[in-house]
Amino acid sequence: MQLRDDFMIYAQQALDYGVMGTLIVMSIVTLWLFIERMMFYKSVRIEDYKHRDNLELDLTDNLNVISAIGANAPYVGLLGTVIGIIITFYTLGDVGAVDAKKIMVGLALALKATAMGLVVAIPAIVAYTILVRKVERVLTKFDVAHEEV
Numbered sequence: 001m002q003l004r005d006d007f008m009i010y011a012q013q014a015l016d017y018g019v020m021g022t023l024i025v026m027s028i029v030t031l032w033l034f035i036e037r038m039m040f041y042k043s044v045r046i047e048d049y050k051h052r053d054n055l056e057l058d059l060t061d062n063l064n065v066i067s068a069i070g071a072n073a074p075y076v077g078l079l080g081t082v083i084g085i086i087i088t089f090y091t092l093g094d095v096g097a098v099d100a101k102k103i104m105v106g107l108a109l110a111l112k113a114t115a116m117g118l119v120v121a122i123p124a125i126v127a128y129t130i131l132v133r134k135v136e137r138v139l140t141k142f143d144v145a146h147e148e149v
Helices: 002-043 052-059 063-095 100-147
Strands: none
Touching (some): 002 052, 002 100, 052 100, 063 100
16 A cells, blocks of 8 residues: 555655656746847848848757647646546555545646646747748748849
């Protein structure tokens, strides 16, 4: 019985640290890439580019990573929630008694993973949208500059 209890405690901690850690890393990567891209857009010199495609390749570097994080963070959070619910019900089934307090606490702790997934995803999608708009603006400036030539 003690071994099973130790395993369940380990599973809950692994869930917390694993899922939450992954989501924190995802948010840090998003922030880092957003700052890096904004700095690049401020320093890009369109006159250094002869072909629009080369400029577009440089402008869109790493945007797909931000988009992937925004799209997948809710799923990582949902995975954490599902695993948390499984752990909660397994623990309750193992005890053999239904305690509403334990159910509610277990479900609340499981749902924090979904909330954290959304907290990571929403800013990532906002950052992606801002960066895509910046890309469009720089490419339009390039097109206008090359029309006049």
